[in-house]
Amino acid sequence: MAGPVLEMRSISKSFPGVKALSDVNLSVAPGEVHAICGENGAGKSTLMKVLSGVHPHGSYEGEIRFEGEPCEFRDIRASERRGIVIIHQELALVPYLSIAENIFLGNEHARRGIISWHRTVTHATALLKRVGLHENPHTRVADIGVGKQQLVEIAKALAKEVKLLILDEPTAALNDEDSRKLLDLILELKAQGISCIIISHKLNEIARVADSVTILRDGRTIETIDVRADGISEDRIIRGMVGRDLEHRYPDRTPEIGEVALAVEDWTVHHPIDHQRKVVDRVSLHVRHGEIVGIAGLMGAGRTELAMSVFGRSYGRWAGGRVLLDGKEIRTRSVPEAIGHGLAYVTEDRKQLGLNLADSVSRNISLGALGKVARRGWIDEHEETRVAEGFRRSMNIKAPSVFAQTGKLSGGNQQKVVLSKWIFSGPEVLILDEPTRGIDVGAKAEIYTVIAGLAAQGRAVLVISSELPELLGMCDRIYTMAEGRLTGELDRADATQESLMRLMTVSAATENEQV
Amino acid sequence: MAQTETTQPPASAAPGPDQGGSRGVGALLARALQGNIRQYGMLLALALIVVLFQIWTDGTLLMPLNVTNLIQQNSYILILAIGMMIVIISGHIDLSVGSLAAFVGAAAAVMMVRHDVPWPLALVVALLIGAAAGAWQGFWIAYVGIPSFIVTLAGMLLFRGGTQILLQGQSVAPFPKGFQKISSGFLPEVGPHTNYHNLTLLLGLGVLVVAVLQEVRGRRQAAGYGIELLPTGFFLAKLGAIAAAVLVFTLLLASYHGFPVVLLILGALLVGFGYLMRNSILGRHTYAIGGNEPAAKLSGVKSKRVVFLAFVNMGVLAALAGMVFAARLNAGTPQAGINFELEAIAAAFIGGASASGGVGTVLGAVIGGLVLGVLNNGMSLVGVGTDYQQVIKGLVLLAAVGFDVYNKRKAGS
Numbered sequence: 001m002a003g004p005v006l007e008m009r010s011i012s013k014s015f016p017g018v019k020a021l022s023d024v025n026l027s028v029a030p031g032e033v034h035a036i037c038g039e040n041g042a043g044k045s046t047l048m049k050v051l052s053g054v055h056p057h058g059s060y061e062g063e064i065r066f067e068g069e070p071c072e073f074r075d076i077r078a079s080e081r082r083g084i085v086i087i088h089q090e091l092a093l094v095p096y097l098s099i100a101e102n103i104f105l106g107n108e109h110a111r112r113g114i115i116s117w118h119r120t121v122t123h124a125t126a127l128l129k130r131v132g133l134h135e136n137p138h139t140r141v142a143d144i145g146v147g148k149q150q151l152v153e154i155a156k157a158l159a160k161e162v163k164l165l166i167l168d169e170p171t172a173a174l175n176d177e178d179s180r181k182l183l184d185l186i187l188e189l190k191a192q193g194i195s196c197i198i199i200s201h202k203l204n205e206i207a208r209v210a211d212s213v214t215i216l217r218d219g220r221t222i223e224t225i226d227v228r229a230d231g232i233s234e235d236r237i238i239r240g241m242v243g244r245d246l247e248h249r250y251p252d253r254t255p256e257i258g259e260v261a262l263a264v265e266d267w268t269v270h271h272p273i274d275h276q277r278k279v280v281d282r283v284s285l286h287v288r289h290g291e292i293v294g295i296a297g298l299m300g301a302g303r304t305e306l307a308m309s310v311f312g313r314s315y316g317r318w319a320g321g322r323v324l325l326d327g328k329e330i331r332t333r334s335v336p337e338a339i340g341h342g343l344a345y346v347t348e349d350r351k352q353l354g355l356n357l358a359d360s361v362s363r364n365i366s367l368g369a370l371g372k373v374a375r376r377g378w379i380d381e382h383e384e385t386r387v388a389e390g391f392r393r394s395m396n397i398k399a400p401s402v403f404a405q406t407g408k409l410s411g412g413n414q415q416k417v418v419l420s421k422w423i424f425s426g427p428e429v430l431i432l433d434e435p436t437r438g439i440d441v442g443a444k445a446e447i448y449t450v451i452a453g454l455a456a457q458g459r460a461v462l463v464i465s466s467e468l469p470e471l472l473g474m475c476d477r478i479y480t481m482a483e484g485r486l487t488g489e490l491d492r493a494d495a496t497q498e499s500l501m502r503l504m505t506v507s508a509a510t511e512n513e514q515v
Numbered sequence: 516m517a518q519t520e521t522t523q524p525p526a527s528a529a530p531g532p533d534q535g536g537s538r539g540v541g542a543l544l545a546r547a548l549q550g551n552i553r554q555y556g557m558l559l560a561l562a563l564i565v566v567l568f569q570i571w572t573d574g575t576l577l578m579p580l581n582v583t584n585l586i587q588q589n590s591y592i593l594i595l596a597i598g599m600m601i602v603i604i605s606g607h608i609d610l611s612v613g614s615l616a617a618f619v620g621a622a623a624a625v626m627m628v629r630h631d632v633p634w635p636l637a638l639v640v641a642l643l644i645g646a647a648a649g650a651w652q653g654f655w656i657a658y659v660g661i662p663s664f665i666v667t668l669a670g671m672l673l674f675r676g677g678t679q680i681l682l683q684g685q686s687v688a689p690f691p692k693g694f695q696k697i698s699s700g701f702l703p704e705v706g707p708h709t710n711y712h713n714l715t716l717l718l719g720l721g722v723l724v725v726a727v728l729q730e731v732r733g734r735r736q737a738a739g740y741g742i743e744l745l746p747t748g749f750f751l752a753k754l755g756a757i758a759a760a761v762l763v764f765t766l767l768l769a770s771y772h773g774f775p776v777v778l779l780i781l782g783a784l785l786v787g788f789g790y791l792m793r794n795s796i797l798g799r800h801t802y803a804i805g806g807n808e809p810a811a812k813l814s815g816v817k818s819k820r821v822v823f824l825a826f827v828n829m830g831v832l833a834a835l836a837g838m839v840f841a842a843r844l845n846a847g848t849p850q851a852g853i854n855f856e857l858e859a860i861a862a863a864f865i866g867g868a869s870a871s872g873g874v875g876t877v878l879g880a881v882i883g884g885l886v887l888g889v890l891n892n893g894m895s896l897v898g899v900g901t902d903y904q905q906v907i908k909g910l911v912l913l914a915a916v917g918f919d920v921y922n923k924r925k926a927g928s
């Protein structure tokens with residue numbers, strides 16, 4: 001038997017302040033489908049970026065061998081020339097160009113810069129046939145569905161004489177029907193001798209197509225399972241994926257839990273563009289005063305979409321459900337309404353959605369509740385500064401002064417500014433979306449203390465997090481979501497990383513099979 | 516995003532900006548200027564240009580007559596620049612202001628000359644027309660979501676055409692004396708006869724006292740917040756410079772006809788809008804939208820309403836500029852206001868606006884407008900042709916914004 005088509009040995013990669021990969025090994029045999037599993041942030045995407053040259057040679061340690069030869073890719077084009085093609089989760093197609101134009105974008109059939117349309121169209125037609133897409137190559141990509149766009153991406157890869165195809169969560173945006181077709185196509189390509197790496201956290205999918213599975217956790221290889229020899233064991237995969245250390249110090253708290261503060265009933269949200277797709281599907285949940293409740297789920301589970309939609313319908317199209325505060329139904333159709341009822345939403349994307357990075361710390365803190373530092377529409381700058389200075393001290397925001405530009409602070413301090421802003425708005429219910437993403441350990445501990453303090457004041461706190469130890473360490477109760485639906489609810493005492501992960505990886509397809 | 520908290524020892528502190536830092540006067544000065552570097556830079560550039568042309572023109576530039584002229588010539592561009600700055604801060608642009616100014620000027624001319632409408636009434640109606648035109652454009656931009664570039668490009672054609680329809684291709688003149696005063700009038704003479712204009716001296720003195728008090732108050736507040744201050748020497752020098760500038764300017768005006776009415780209008784707009792943008796919730800929301808609209812929306816800012824109001828305001832100011840220009844010309848003409856929008860936009864960018872919005876001050880727009888105005892006036896005085904004037908103004912705009920881009924890149928933000 002021939003050696004592996006791809007070997008990655010002892011790959012380590014650091015970003016400022018974080019070690020994303022340490023000593024990762026990956027070996028892909030010719031003509032196999034190799035799945036990579038891991039939690040959000042386990043290092044899957046980083047590993048693929050190293051392989052495809054997005055992180056160029058020299059920016060990581062370790063060795064890559066492809067078809068037995070060492071590779072030092074300087075950019076994506078270099079890896080593509082060798083036949084390694086990556087298809088990202090967010091499709092990289094130009095919506096207003098035709099299918100044929102997209103397939104050969106950057107790789108045109110041309111002579112001296114003049115495109116040969118005849119060759120382009122005939123070749124595109126042949127490739128479309130190969131991936132089983134019955135569309136006119138002149139159709140604009142914007143006019144076909146996501147499932148078909150995914151096939152165009154694969155045709156584009158085939159046009160580059162692909163030998164190793166990498167698919168990053170290929171079915172995340174697809175419905176069951178399209179997912180099935182895509183997986184069939186992967187098996188077909190495998191039969192044609194194309195090796196494939198598939199990143200996925202849908203265990204039923206992996207069971208269907210994968211020949212072997214490599215599990216990553218915290219930037220390390222945990223194990224590689226040979227499915228043909230060992231069979232596939234969901235328990236083994238889940239055990240490998242979780243099991244992060246629980247060594248964080250979480251503040252000790254004795255929760256004093258009161259009446260139900262926020263209740264969401266049968267909340268359904270459709271995708272903002274694809275109105276057929278349910279991103280959140282009949283979700284009901286509640287949080288009590290003084291309680292910290294977690295929502296666990298993997299990428300695409302619909303947690304952020306749920307939160308943003310409840311907070312003034314800031315995401316997607318609302319398609320049903322109601323919100324109750326202290327037992328009374330409230331209107332939250334716009335953000336000002338939601339804020340008026342005492343809701344606060346701390347976004348997971350603080351740079352894009354949370355802060356005005358060009359402006360000062362004090363102006364960011366006051367923005368959510370300017371009325372509190374103003375009289376009849378006129379801001380009392382002295383009062384505003386005093387408030388901001390208070391938060392700078394109490395939240396320990398490390399900034400030269402409250403007039404410092406927010407964009408120049410570190411991630412942890414920016415997060416404290418966002419938190420201060422929403423605490424200043426005086427909410428009854430806080431929804432914190434990934435409150436500790438991308439910040440250092442010291443700042444994390446400080447933020448946990450702040451969250452515990454909010455609950456102790458009788459406020460209801462809903463925490464969305466991808467870090468299971470964080471949820472287990474902080475929350476009184478944890479909901480799990482998968483594919484837009486609530487899949488479980490566990491008390492702190494009953495929850496373990498394994499039990500949560502099992503509920504997070506339930507997919508509609510497996511459930512249907514069980515019924 | 517990878518988080519490997521288990522492998523990292525707890526960092527003692529976030530890698531934030533250093534708090535102590537160097538103590539050198541240069542570093543201190545640099546820090547004090549930081550963030551305002553563009554505005555201070557433009558102020559310095561303005562001073563430099565003034566001195567340069569003062570020498571070049573053998574002192575003609577700062578002759579009392581020419582200073583008064585300079586104000587009256589540039590007043591309408593400065594009025595437009597104030598409104599344009601606010602529109603640009605909100606993340607938009609308005610290409611229609613020149614045409615709108617012409618249209619409103621024409622409407623006022625038709626009212627006063629053909630229908631004998633009293634001029635104060637005509638003035639009020641004209642401002643209302645401006646507000647309505649701004650509301651029309653603001654509606655399409657804020658509530659329908661058509662890019663402002665397109666809407667105001669359409670408005671540019673619309674209002675220019677409307678001007679020609681109203682005037683039927685002819686100039687309409689002359690205006691009542693009272694109306695002409697808006698542009699060419701001066702404050703009345705009061706008190707005993709001196710060689711100077713008394714009221715102007717009084718006003719100048721008032722401005723001087725207020726300006727100095729503001730500076731001192733600001734410094735005391737800053738000290739209260741524990742912010743690093745300029746060394747006392749520098750602060751006194753700054754006060755001296757302000758005082759000298761105000762005094763010289765006052766004396767120049769007072770030794771001619773005195774305080775122009777239009778300067779009073781400009782001063783009121785500068786102070787009023789400066790305060791609005793800095794101290795009102797509406798102003799703050801404007802900055803927030805331009806800086807990061809999604810984040811502002813998620814903070815409860817009603818962004819559509821704010822953008823709508825910015826355009827209504829621009830409409831009113833364009834109408835006012837149109838009145839001032841018509842009054843100066845003493846006629847409503849179909850060619851009024853051509854290229855005004857470009858001058859106003861250039862003034863805003865020279866004065867520190869950011870192309871992506873969220874940054875800039877009303878004072879900056881006025882400084883930018885003055886840089887252009889002094890360049891125009893000075894180059895005309897030394898006999899540079901309009902052809903070369905345009906080339907030079909183009910380069911100045913490019914250099915000012917280029918300098919800013921370079922500075923931002925160096926700061927790594």
